[in-house]
Amino acid sequence: MSKSLNVSNEDILYQIKISAQFPGLVEAIACRKIITDTAEKVGIKLELEELQQAADNLRLTNKLLKAEDTWAWLEKHHLSLDEFEALAYTNQLSNKLATHLFAEQVEPFFYEHQLDYAGAVTYEVILDDEDLALELFCALKENEISFQEIARQYIEEPEIRRAGGYRGIQRRQDFRPEIAAAVFAATPPQILKPIITPKGVHIILVEEIIEAKLNEQLRVKILADLFAVWLKQQIAELEIVTQLNCDRTQVALP
Incomplete structure (x- = not known):
């Protein structure tokens, strides 16, 4: 006879805290908020085709080749279909914001640091x-x-x-x-x-x-690196206030 185990929101939050994962979780939340807020400020929006491509890329990355694979993956990670789309949306928004902010800096950065990429x-x-x-x-x-x-x-x-x-x-x-x-x-x-x-x-x-060559793979890597540095700088400038309740965590950013 199989046994059941009930896991509450309190249990999840407590486990995150005692396993020292809380700072990483808060930073991830801060990154998501910074990305969405900045994208809104600079007027970046996603078209339906871009969102569909992002969802396809997410399925491909996780080897979700069949519909049943996708549903099993969603169940494993306790995600709804709407949350899956939200994840794809955030990923694509992040890529589009990185391109908006740093696409023109990739080539100069490469030639300045060309020896590092040999x-x-x-x-x-x-x-x-x-x-x-x-x-x-x-x-x-x-x-x-x-x-x-x-x-x-x-x-x-x-x-x-x-x-x-x-x-x-x-x-x-x-x-x-x-x-x-x-x-x-x-x-x-x-x-x-x-x-x-x-x-x-x-x-x-x-x-x-x-010898280093600025191919598409290296261009994507440099773009991602520049964006990651920018995100860390944005987080460093924030005063992150966490408010813990028994069943949820809220992160307030000024």
């Missing part, structure tokens, strides 16, 4: 012993051993070991500063002299440096 294809082995790292580095320079052989011997994680220490394409901010400086000064293909960090002694093969 990529590097690297392979890496991290050791605990500096002397061993120097010995292996010298052996690599003399072609006495291959990087793949070192990876097979000294990398513990199976997936990374099988990939020969491959770290994929990483941007400058993905590396520690001391490693980034060496990686992006390299002339690929190049083995870097061992670099010591708190994680250990790094032996790095720089296979390729990829």
